[in-house]
Amino acid sequence: MATLENDLLRISIRPKGAELTSIFHKPSGIEHLWQADPMVWGWHAPNLFPVVGGCLNNQLLIDGKTYPIERHGFARQSTFDTTESTKTHAIFSLRSSDATRVHFPYEFEFQLIYELDGPKITITYRLVNADEKTIYFSVGAHPAFAVPFTAEESYEDYFIEFEQAEPLETHMLSSAGYFTGETIAVPTNGNRLALTKHLFDADALVFKNLASRSVAIRSDKHDHALTVAYPDFPYLGLWAKPGAPFVCIEPWLGCADSEGEPKPIQQKEAIQQVETGKVFEASFTIEVS
Template sequence: MYTLQNKSLKIAVNPVGAELSEISAVQNTNQFMWNANPDVWGSFAPNLFPVIGAIKNNSAIIDGEHYAVPRHGFVRHNTDIILEEQTESKLVFSLLYNTDLLKIYPFKFKFTIQFELIEYAVKVTHIVENLDDKPIYFSIGGHPAFKCPVFENETYTDYYLEFDTEENSESYALNTALGLITDRTFPVISEANTISLHYDLFTEDALVFKDLKSKKVALKSRKNGTILTVDFPDFPYLGIWAKPKADYVCIEPWLGVADHEHHNQDFKTKEGIIMLPTKQTFKAAYTIEIDPKHLV
């Protein structure tokens, strides 16, 4: 486990999957990340690359060939990730393509993820370099799970999410048996900017938003105010999810989504897919800022 600390925050990152596994206050005992209880959901904040969610029939078609790209990609749980740089405020991890990965994803790439402490915040930056002699295709996503409730005097239903602007947005329903996006939608936010959390909110899996105007969402407690804010200016999609009746909520900035249930499996035409020309570099970042009143 690698750690960073400033006067306010401490973070820890597991080199396996380069997974952010702790955000805590230095001056008190407050913890803000889910504890990855394996009996409920044994992850903290998986990094999603080169796909988000499920691939139809567990097979992507790339240039006429089938490739078994795993659900959420192959960065999470990956033991080949290396620590490339460590400073007083920054941890940088990278994954380079190899023979085994080329069998399931036929592109030469370097994936880098950087964690930077900036006062009360953690900035997570994804960098993809195209090392191939052809364009490469990918999606990127974050999956951080935040403790909810944070304090002993609270319950899950004391919490809500607040967006930075009023929204009229529907969630795209998932085919829960397959994990694929459907055309069915259901209303979640109508002329409002909040979603109240309750244990039945995710009985049909994640909320998937494609058309939010907001680029910030705050996790708030009716008893203790703003807990944290996720700022995701580079990400056009947002997922919100938790296991039913679990004491956390995932706020997930995405560049891309799971396959549509009627998709033809052509990887290059997936919704939200990024095409990166040869020898080019792509960057996208989101920031998790803890409200400073909870750090003293």
């Protein structure tokens, strides 16, 4: 377990999945990360790689061959090496191995880089291509933030504030977790989306065309807030297990498959790529104010 700390925040990251397990705000005494109650949802903030969401038949089609892959990929279940760790900086690394090649036939190093600076955490995904061919992949975040912030409040006191007031349209998912091609408008009040216990009854809200590059969790009762900024991520998911006291804010570079026939990996929606000998990087931030 790595712990990063300054005057405002103390965060913890475990080697399994290089997953954040705590975001503790010292001035307020508030723990902002969901504490993974296994009876509700047993994760804190899984990192999604090399796929985001579900793949048809739980398979990837690469160079004419199929490879078994679970929803959201294997990184969240893998043990990362801690290659650097200081008071405010840590790097976790997962290298390709016989275990990863069963699911994803590439040579790579996948890194999670955590930087703590004042009230802000910067999380960077870095993929180093150590193969002789282009690597195709998806990557994303799935942090769950505890709501309400204090015991004196209710979930319904809170809302998601988008950077801009804009029409929201969610892309619908089937019961199996694949896109159906349907979209539904999501009602808002200006740039506010109210949090309710039934907001996620039909699964995640998935936004593919947002102008907003950040969203904040805010309360009607006070000014304390948590903001996630995702300039490098074109897709955004919002989700909670219905009735649970948290909300996930999920920047994605990739997404689940759509219903129909499987496609080769390079034709998957929002697929990313990194050439031989090159390095891919994308970052997002979590800021407590």
